Amino acid sequence: MDFNFSEEQGMLRDSLKRYLADAYGFEQRKLIVNAKSAEPSRHWKAFAEELGILGASFSEAYGGYAASGSNGAVETMIVMEEFGKALVVEPYLGTVVIGGGFMKHSANAMAADVIAKIIRGDALIAFAYAEPQGQYNLADLCTTARRDGECYILNGHKAVVIGAPSATHYIVTARTSGAQWDRDGVSVFLVDARNPNIARRDYPTVDGQQASELYFENITVPAENLLGAEGQGLSLVEQVVDEAIAAVSAEAVGCMRKLHEGTVDYARQRKQFGVPISSFQVLQHAMVDMFMEVELALSMTTMLTLKLSEPAHARSMAASATKVQIGKSCKFVGQNAIQIHGGIGISNELTIGHYFKRSTMIESQFGSVDHHLQRYDTLSLAI
Amino acid sequence: MNLEFSAEDIAFRDMVHQFIAAQYPLSLRTKAASDEEATKEDFLAWHRIVAKQGWIAPAWPKEYGGPGWTPVQRYIWSEACAAADTIPILPFGINMLAPVVYTFGTPEQKQKFLPPTLSGDIWWCQGYSEPGSGSDLASLKTKALRGTDAEGDHYIVNGQKTWTTLAQYADWGFFLVCTGDASMKAQQSISFLLIDMKSPGVTVRPIITLGGEHEVNEVWLENVRVPVSNRIHDENKGWDCAKFLLAHERSGIAAVARSKRGIDKIKGIARSERRCGQPLLNDPFFKRKLSELEIDLTALEYTELRTLAGENAGKGPGPESSLLKIKGTEIQQRVTELALEAVGHYGAPYFRGFPDDGDNMHPIGPDYAHRAAPTYFNGRKTSIYGGSNEIQRNIIAKMVLGL
Numbered sequence: 001m002d003f004n005f006s007e008e009q010g011m012l013r014d015s016l017k018r019y020l021a022d023a024y025g026f027e028q029r030k031l032i033v034n035a036k037s038a039e040p041s042r043h044w045k046a047f048a049e050e051l052g053i054l055g056a057s058f059s060e061a062y063g064g065y066a067a068s069g070s071n072g073a074v075e076t077m078i079v080m081e082e083f084g085k086a087l088v089v090e091p092y093l094g095t096v097v098i099g100g101g102f103m104k105h106s107a108n109a110m111a112a113d114v115i116a117k118i119i120r121g122d123a124l125i126a127f128a129y130a131e132p133q134g135q136y137n138l139a140d141l142c143t144t145a146r147r148d149g150e151c152y153i154l155n156g157h158k159a160v161v162i163g164a165p166s167a168t169h170y171i172v173t174a175r176t177s178g179a180q181w182d183r184d185g186v187s188v189f190l191v192d193a194r195n196p197n198i199a200r201r202d203y204p205t206v207d208g209q210q211a212s213e214l215y216f217e218n219i220t221v222p223a224e225n226l227l228g229a230e231g232q233g234l235s236l237v238e239q240v241v242d243e244a245i246a247a248v249s250a251e252a253v254g255c256m257r258k259l260h261e262g263t264v265d266y267a268r269q270r271k272q273f274g275v276p277i278s279s280f281q282v283l284q285h286a287m288v289d290m291f292m293e294v295e296l297a298l299s300m301t302t303m304l305t306l307k308l309s310e311p312a313h314a315r316s317m318a319a320s321a322t323k324v325q326i327g328k329s330c331k332f333v334g335q336n337a338i339q340i341h342g343g344i345g346i347s348n349e350l351t352i353g354h355y356f357k358r359s360t361m362i363e364s365q366f367g368s369v370d371h372h373l374q375r376y377d378t379l380s381l382a383i
Numbered sequence: 384m385n386l387e388f389s390a391e392d393i394a395f396r397d398m399v400h401q402f403i404a405a406q407y408p409l410s411l412r413t414k415a416a417s418d419e420e421a422t423k424e425d426f427l428a429w430h431r432i433v434a435k436q437g438w439i440a441p442a443w444p445k446e447y448g449g450p451g452w453t454p455v456q457r458y459i460w461s462e463a464c465a466a467a468d469t470i471p472i473l474p475f476g477i478n479m480l481a482p483v484v485y486t487f488g489t490p491e492q493k494q495k496f497l498p499p500t501l502s503g504d505i506w507w508c509q510g511y512s513e514p515g516s517g518s519d520l521a522s523l524k525t526k527a528l529r530g531t532d533a534e535g536d537h538y539i540v541n542g543q544k545t546w547t548t549l550a551q552y553a554d555w556g557f558f559l560v561c562t563g564d565a566s567m568k569a570q571q572s573i574s575f576l577l578i579d580m581k582s583p584g585v586t587v588r589p590i591i592t593l594g595g596e597h598e599v600n601e602v603w604l605e606n607v608r609v610p611v612s613n614r615i616h617d618e619n620k621g622w623d624c625a626k627f628l629l630a631h632e633r634s635g636i637a638a639v640a641r642s643k644r645g646i647d648k649i650k651g652i653a654r655s656e657r658r659c660g661q662p663l664l665n666d667p668f669f670k671r672k673l674s675e676l677e678i679d680l681t682a683l684e685y686t687e688l689r690t691l692a693g694e695n696a697g698k699g700p701g702p703e704s705s706l707l708k709i710k711g712t713e714i715q716q717r718v719t720e721l722a723l724e725a726v727g728h729y730g731a732p733y734f735r736g737f738p739d740d741g742d743n744m745h746p747i748g749p750d751y752a753h754r755a756a757p758t759y760f761n762g763r764k765t766s767i768y769g770g771s772n773e774i775q776r777n778i779i780a781k782m783v784l785g786l
């Protein structure tokens with residue numbers, strides 16, 4: 001058993017930390033968020049060229065530099081935790097973790113080419129999976145894909161597609177057969193974002209990202225852009241989403257660390273009744289409980305990260321268990337951070353509120369606590 | 384003992400329901416139902432309708448313009464308002480300042496300030512908190528120096544207030560200021576001043592909150608001249624007014640009726656949202672949380688009714704009202720939490736854009752979704768303001784348990 005980072009992994013973390021401290025401070029981030037640009041910020045190029053982090057989780061075979069024999073999950077965890085600490089809004093999750101994940105696992109003929117573009121910073125990918133009716137069920141799909149000669153024709157509406165405004169490609173889940181919630185009949189496509197029959201409505205999200213509603217009206221997608229086998233895509237989707245859960249869990253841990261540290265620091269400085277509010281035992285205990293939540297969240301995230309290569313059943317149980325822990329911890333840590341700050345916690349001018357907003361959104365990203373408790377229940381009965 | 388409303392109370396209930404159904408404007412109803420931010424005009428429109436009816440100040444004595452309702456009738460009224468999603472009647476003038484004026488004010492002050500407060504012609508803000516003085520309010524630093532000149536006795540006020548709710552609309556504010564010197568106990572050197580917000584030297588600056596709202600402000604006071612006749616009660620007796628007022632601020636803070644309405648709305652959302660084609664409301668995990676919330680609210684409601692019955696029998700609201708504040712705000716927060724949970728993915732879009740850019744597209748997703756996250760974020764305030772829930776627990780420990 002070994003919970004230590006390798007030397008390379010340690011260096012990855014340190015250089016990213018340094019870069020973000022210099023170039024991605026709260027004020028700098030605010031400019032990016034307020035610009036609401038449909039282009040990635042200048043940091044994306046720096047991630048690709050200066051830091052090389054876009055290749056950190058890909059194996060050498062793909063031109064990346066993940067530890068040999070590994071799946072790059074630890075590298076992803078390192079990057080996402082640092083991103084959580086700096087509230088990075090760049091489309092790393094969609095592009096590298098999800099887009100890269102689909103390319104790696106689907107063994108599609110274009111995988112090497114797309115991954116090379118991802119690593120160079122030229123491909124930006126958004127994951128179009130959610131639909132208005134579906135809540136968190138990945139198989140609940142009204143979007144359809146119909147084979148037509150050498151192409152598929154897609155129709156449907158995808159909801160809250162994070163990173164869509166700047167994406168060069170979407171990964172789209174659609175139904176090629178079966179009823180609305182069947183496990184069978186789900187197919188996955190890599191779709192060029194410039195496809196003319198896609199209507200897009202862009203908007204910011206409450207946590208400072210850019211997202212879109214996507215409307216497909218008879219869009220044509222070449223058959224070679226099918227990722228995995230037709231109708232058999234759900235297990236691939238589940239694998240990538242479990243990896244994405246590990247990634248947002250790491251981001252949440254970074255976010256919660258900052259919420260906790262920021263709260264302890266503030267409580268030390270803030271005086272009421274002539275003493276620092278950190279001297280009130282009721283606040284001390286709340287801060288201790290926050291600390292324990294962050295530690296437990298980190299433990300679960302590490303566990304999941306190390307189990308991502310296990311068979312589907314074990315991997316999915318670990319992912320749902322972790323997401324339950326993360327959801328609960330985010331709520332507890334976020335709410336207490338604001339409470340202990342008092343009025344100033346409600347102000348949009350301080351970083352603390354922005355960590356609270358992001359961690360709140362992570363609570364339900366890829367499934368709420370209830371969703372994952374139920375998935376865990378179902379999986380544990382199937383042992 | 385019995386749980387029934389009397390025949391008069393039932394007749395009263397029918398009457399207020401009819402009034403609201405007939406008089407509450409539809410445009411406001413739609414806005415309030417979706418937790419949209421109300422404008423100044425929205426607040427005033429409803430205020431004036433209710434004022435015209437003579438019901439705007441349920442708790443005031445009749446001689447000053449109250450309707451002479453019993454506490455139970457007041458309760459029925461607030462239930463009816465919440466059920467109809469009425470825009471709240473802002474508490475600052477009606478519930479907070481006015482009782483101080485009619486309890487401690489001079490006849491001239493009552494004459495000058497009570498009628499326009501009733502009618503909505505004076506919009507009040509509460510200038511208590513300062514950057515360095517929140518929970519420890521008595522440590523406030525805003526200084527008022529007494530002087531006399533050709534125009535008469537006055538104070539010159541300097542300092543900064545903060546978190547001042549809706550001060551951007553206020554005509555007048557009631558302020559706690561320091562009139563004593565360093566040798567005096569803090570609580571005995573505070574005075575209660577009414578300040579015209581149009582006075583030279585008053586500056587109001589917005590503080591934008593987590594949901595993007597402009598609801599609170601910084602209020603800067605630079606050499607603001609305040610006639611001594613605008614002081615309520617004696618010099619250095621302002622703390623008595625403040626303590627008295629805090630008790631009034633807390634009554635009604637349980638917001639039982641509003642939370643009931645919130646739970647109804649969640650049920651509506653959970654009937655529309657589907658998991659595998661089934662309404663979210665049928666989901667056992669979700670349903671359980673909703674039922675727990677409803678049961679906790681029932682416990683709070685009957686606690687409030689017991690308190691009301693005590694008030695009916697002539698007992699003033701005591702430190703027990705801290706219980707109503709703590710439990711009431713915890714429940715309000717859980718309502719916002721569950722609503723955000725229910726809307727799923729559509730909790731994320733922020734359709735207004737950031738406050739500085741006036742983005743005004745129609746919302747993304749179902750109508751009930753787009754305010755869920757801002758309302759949840761904003762709702763964190765309820766356990767902080769009005770005396771934080773930690774402070775309320777300290778009050779119960781000390782005053783009720785004698786610890």
Ligand SMILES: Cc1cc2nc3c(=O)[nH]c(=O)nc-3n(C[C@H](O)[C@H](O)[C@H](O)COP(=O)(O)OP(=O)(O)OC[C@H]3O[C@@H](n4cnc5c(N)ncnc54)[C@H](O)[C@@H]3O)c2cc1C
Pocket residue numbers: 270272273277280282283339340341342343344346508509510511512514515516517518519545546547548549599764767768769770771772773774777
């Ligand atoms: C949305 C909003 C609207 C407001 N509107 C108004 C208004 O209109 N007018 C006005 O005057 N004020 C207003 N306030 C201010 C409000 O009353 C204060 O925020 C509140 O009194 C808490 O003070 P603080 O923010 O300085 O927090 P602090 O007093 O610094 O408290 C920070 C934390 O320490 C805890 N704490 C403090 N003392 C103790 C103790 N002895 N034991 C245990 N824990 C303790 C608190 O509970 C809190 O968790 C508003 C606040 C908000 C958020």
